[in-house]
Amino acid sequence: QVELVESGGGLVQTGGSLRLSCAASGRTFSRYAMGWFRQAPGKEREFVAGISWSAGSTVYADSAKGRFTISRENAKSTIYLQMNSLKPEDTAVYHCAASQTIVAGDDLWDPHMYDYWGQGTQVTVSS
Numbered sequence: 821q822v823e824l825v826e827s828g829g830g831l832v833q834t835g836g837s838l839r840l841s842c843a844a845s846g847r848t849f850s851r852y853a854m855g856w857f858r859q860a861p862g863k864e865r866e867f868v869a870g871i872s873w874s875a876g877s878t879v880y881a882d883s884a885k886g887r888f889t890i891s892r893e894n895a896k897s898t899i900y901l902q903m904n905s906l907k908p909e910d911t912a913v914y915h916c917a918a919s920q921t922i923v924a925g926d927d928l929w930d931p932h933m934y935d936y937w938g939q940g941t942q943v944t945v946s947s
Contacts, residue, residue, distance in 0.1 A: 821845075821846065821936075822844055822845060822846040822849070822852065822918050822935070822936040823844070823845040823846070823936075824842055824843070824844050824845075824916050824917070824918060824936055824937065824938035825842070825843050825844075825938055825939070826840060826841065826842050826914065826915065826916050826939065826940055826941040827840070827841050827842075827843070827941055828840040828841050828941060829914060829941030829942045829944075830942075830943070830944070831944045831945075831946065832906055832943075832944070832945055832946070833945070833946050834906065834907060834908060834945055834946065834947050835905060835906065836906050836945070837902070837903060837905075837906065838903050838943060839900055839901070839902050839903070840856070840900065840901040840903065840914055840916075840941060840943070841898055841899070841900055842854070842856075842898065842899045842900075842901075842916030842938060843896075843897060843898050844897045844898070844899075844918060845897070846897070849894060849897040849918075850873060850894040851873050851920070852873055852918040852919060852920060853870065853871065853872050853873050853918070853919040853922035853923075853927075853928060853933075854870065854871050854873075854890075854892060854899045854917065854918055854919070855867065855868075855869065855870035855871070855916065855917045855928055855929075855931075855934060856868040856869045856890060856899075856901045856914060856915070856916055856917075857914070857915050857916075857931060858910075858912035858913065858914045858915070858943075859912055859913050859915070859940075860911060860912040860913075863912075865915075865931060866881065867881050867928075867930075867931065868880070868881055868883075868884050868888065868901070868914070869881065869884055869888055869889075869890040869901060870890065870922075870925075870929060871890045871891070871892050871928070872922070872925055872928065875891070877924075877925030877928065878890055878925075878928075879925055879926075879928040879929055881929070883909075883910075887903065887904050887905045887906075888901060888902065888903050888904070889901070889902040890902075899916060901914070903943070906943075906945045907945060908945045908946070908947045909945075910943060910945050911943060911944050911945050912942075912943060913940040913941070913942050913943075914940060914941055914942075914943055915937055915938050915939075915940040916937075916938045917931070917934035917935075917936060917937045917938070918934060918935060918936040919933050919934045919935055920935050921933055921935070922934075
């Protein structure tokens with residue numbers, strides 16, 4: 821069992837930055853692929869970014885490329901999402917997720933491949 825707790829959300833103006841964190845419990849964190857997903861009111865959950873267990877592979881949604889960076893610190897059982905140049909359309913609840921089964925970077929985008937999910941942290945970008 822893995823428990824995931826997100827933090828770092830908040831209210832920011834257009835063009836601003838936030839860094840989200842996701843702290844995981846469990847001894848085998850380093851073996852989990854991790855991802856960030858978001859869900860805005862009235863919209864489907866969407867993939868934002870993913871990172872393999874070794875950090876050798878990272879994948880980004882087109883909306884995140886060039887603005888967001890995912891990273892992990894296995895010694896702290898934590899992943900991060902650095903978000904720059906934020907836009908109002910980035911407003912959503914951001915969830916981190918962990919996968920025991922993802923091996924290839926190609927699967928990082930698929931929410932069905934993730935086994936554990938956090939409760940989420942709200943990000944609001946004002947115009």
